[in-house]
Amino acid sequence: NAGVTQTPKFRVLKTGQSMTLLCAQDMNHEYMYWYRQDPGMGLRLIHYSVGEGTTAKGEVPDGYNVSRLKKQNFLLGLESAAPSQTSVYFCASSRDREGNQPQHFGDGTRLSIL
Amino acid sequence: LAKTTQPISMDSYEGQEVNITCSHNNIATNDYITWYQQFPSQGPRFIIQGYKTKVTNEVASLFIPADRKSSTLSLPRVSLSDTAVYYCLVGDLSASKIIFGSGTRLSIRP
Numbered sequence: 195n196a197g198v199t200q201t202p203k204f205r206v207l208k209t210g211q212s213m214t215l216l217c218a219q220d221m222n223h224e225y226m227y228w229y230r231q232d233p234g235m236g237l238r239l240i241h242y243s244v245g246e247g248t249t250a251k252g253e254v255p256d257g258y259n260v261s262r263l264k265k266q267n268f269l270l271g272l273e274s275a276a277p278s279q280t281s282v283y284f285c286a287s288s289r290d291r292e293g294n295q296p297q298h299f300g301d302g303t304r305l306s307i308l
Numbered sequence: 309l310a311k312t313t314q315p316i317s318m319d320s321y322e323g324q325e326v327n328i329t330c331s332h333n334n335i336a337t338n339d340y341i342t343w344y345q346q347f348p349s350q351g352p353r354f355i356i357q358g359y360k361t362k363v364t365n366e367v368a369s370l371f372i373p374a375d376r377k378s379s380t381l382s383l384p385r386v387s388l389s390d391t392a393v394y395y396c397l398v399g400d401l402s403a404s405k406i407i408f409g410s411g412t413r414l415s416i417r418p
Contacts, residue, residue: 198351227406229408234410235410236395236408236409236410236411237352237395237408238408239406252406284351284352286351291399294340296342296344296354296357297354298354299352299353300351301349301350301351302349302350302351
């Protein structure tokens, strides 16, 4: 079983460039999440979705946009990349909100902004 | 919002039992407590989840006192492969925040 798959695994961007990170899950989960993790830190929630066609802001949403056009996919977009967005990005999914069901994580996308 | 506090690091030896305690003084009535394990260059992996008292699965136990202001993850007979960062998480998605905290870096020695 694939679980949660993130594409790409690595990317280097120049300041001001745009890109989209793709997250795909094959578990028919309703909830999906995007986090960022900076060196030596815990994960911080960027945006999340409670179902197809819905999105909501997390703790650190500024500079990012998301879309959930299909239940199995959750896209994270950077319209104008900044060096402060250099981080490892993790996608996760769950059947229900965290309090009831645990999250399943992908292996991350390492993004460097020069 | 239920912020969590954990020790930054812990050391132990193979075969020992390891207990990691997490404080969450502002836990809400509907919040569950979840623990994750993270290895370098990987996403976090679910270990165990509980609401109150004690929960046990094939890899760990979770002890939660009656006031639920803290929880303790217990790893029996650790091995070198248990070296990882462990996160305590109290979820509150309805408040748009899931607080992972900085985690506990556990190092197991031979």
